[in-house]
Amino acid sequence: MIERNYKPNRCGKVFLAGAGPGDPELLTVRAMRVLASADFVLHDALVSAEILAMASPHAVLEDVGKRCGERAMRQEQIHARMIELARAGFSVVRLQGGDPMIFGRTGEEIAALVHANVAWEIVPGITASSAAAAAAGISLTNRRDAGQLTFLAGHRASDAAAVEIPAVPAGGATVAIYMPSGSYAEIAQNFLKRGWRRETPCVIVSEASTPHQRVVKSTIGSLGECERLPAPAILIVGETARLSFAVSPQNEIKTEVREIITSAP
Numbered sequence: 001m002i003e004r005n006y007k008p009n010r011c012g013k014v015f016l017a018g019a020g021p022g023d024p025e026l027l028t029v030r031a032m033r034v035l036a037s038a039d040f041v042l043h044d045a046l047v048s049a050e051i052l053a054m055a056s057p058h059a060v061l062e063d064v065g066k067r068c069g070e071r072a073m074r075q076e077q078i079h080a081r082m083i084e085l086a087r088a089g090f091s092v093v094r095l096q097g098g099d100p101m102i103f104g105r106t107g108e109e110i111a112a113l114v115h116a117n118v119a120w121e122i123v124p125g126i127t128a129s130s131a132a133a134a135a136a137g138i139s140l141t142n143r144r145d146a147g148q149l150t151f152l153a154g155h156r157a158s159d160a161a162a163v164e165i166p167a168v169p170a171g172g173a174t175v176a177i178y179m180p181s182g183s184y185a186e187i188a189q190n191f192l193k194r195g196w197r198r199e200t201p202c203v204i205v206s207e208a209s210t211p212h213q214r215v216v217k218s219t220i221g222s223l224g225e226c227e228r229l230p231a232p233a234i235l236i237v238g239e240t241a242r243l244s245f246a247v248s249p250q251n252e253i254k255t256e257v258r259e260i261i262t263s264a265p
Contacts, residue, residue, distance in 0.1 A: 012086035014113055016106050018099045018125015019043070023209035024050045026131065031123050035059075039090035042081060046097040046232060048210070055093070075105055079112035086118045097232070099127040103153045103178055129176035132205035132234035136215050136244040140174050145239040147171035154180035154187075154235075163187065165194045174238035179231060180204075185224030191237065196220055201241040206233045217244050 015034045020026040035041065035051075038059045043052060045065030052061055064073040064081070073081070078094070085092045100106040101124060113120040129151060133140045141149050150166050154177045163181070166173065180187055184204075192198065198221030206214040206229035216226050220237065 011119065012089045012091065013119040013121065014082045014086050014092045014094055014109075015121050015123050016094050016100050016109060017096070017123035018101075018127075019047045019051050019095050019097050020126040021098060021128045021131030021209040022046075022048055022051075022207065023131075024048070024054065026126050026209055027051060027054070028123065028125060031125060034091070034093050034123055035095070037091055038093040040085050041093045041095055042078065043093075043095040044097055047095055051095075059093075075108060078105075079109060082109065082113065083116045083118055086113075087116075096125075097128070099125045102127045102151060128178060128208060128232060129234050129236065131208040132176070132203075132236060133240075135205050135208045135213055136203045136217075136236065136241065138203070138236070138240050138244050140176065140236070140240060142240055145172035146174045148173040150175045152177045154178060154182075163190060165190045165196075167194045168196055172239055174236065174240050177235040177237070180233065180235045183224065184226050184228065184235075187235065188220050188223040191220050196237070200237060201239065201244070202235060202237040203241045203244050204229055204233060204235050206230050208232075208234065215244070217241070 017031045017034055019031070020028070032054055035055045038056050040060045040062065041052065041055050042062050042064045045063060055061060064078050082092055082094060094109060096104050096106070101122065106122070110120065129140065141147070148169055148171065150173060152163055152175060154163055163177065165175065177187070191200070198219060200220045202218055202220060202223060204216045204218070204226060212230070214229055216229065218226050
């Protein structure tokens with residue numbers, strides 16, 4: 001059901017937009033503009049109130065996200081809602097945390113919009129692993145020992161052992177695991193089985209770029225001793241993590257930093 005008390009735009013359109021990692025200052029200028037002119041904002045649960053406040057004062061905000069395993073709306077219903085609103089002539093922002101093209105449902109949403117012949121546009125955002133690396137003060141790649149970068153989605157697997165950790169390439173690599181599932185000890189064992197050294201450094205960043213940001217520095221061998229940090233969290237593994245000094249240049253967030261590195265047999 002469409003609930004509006006004024007005439008919509010003549011041609012509706014859906015903007016598949018990224019809300020970035022959490023800090024409103026990390027929202028792109030394009031994302032700010034489409035939010036400011038939106039009639040409807042269909043947002044995920046992790047999008048902050050500060051970012052939602054940037055929407056037009058006349059916009060209707062609808063939470064269509066999932067948290068703690070409970071989905072407010074099925075994916076097919078989200079598709080139907082976007083199509084319904086766009087066909088009625090409204091400007092619709094489908095707002096997801098981070099970059100909507102990385103481990104989101106954007107591919108399915110694009111397919112639905114194309115099939116319905118509805119106008120759409122992607123507005124990319126800063127992905128969480130970039131914000132996590134910035135919080136830890138590291139680069140995700142470098143020419144000497146991290147010539148490859150792999151993104152993995154831990155929450156897509158039924159357990160940590162099912163996450164397909166890549167073998168270490170000759171030129172080195174960095175692996176960033178979004179929402180690592182299972183226990184950290186299981187994840188560590190998975191890395192070791194693929195030939196990664198126990199001394200390989202890693203960092204866990206929780207709620208990157210927000211006032212609740214936390215950074216834990218460790219190694220693969222000691223990862224199992226780390227406490228589980230609140231979601232959303234990113235685990236970054238690789239030699240680039242060795243230089244972590246945990247700063248937040250974006251807004252000088254005071255970050256809680258812990259270092260857990262023990263001698264492992």
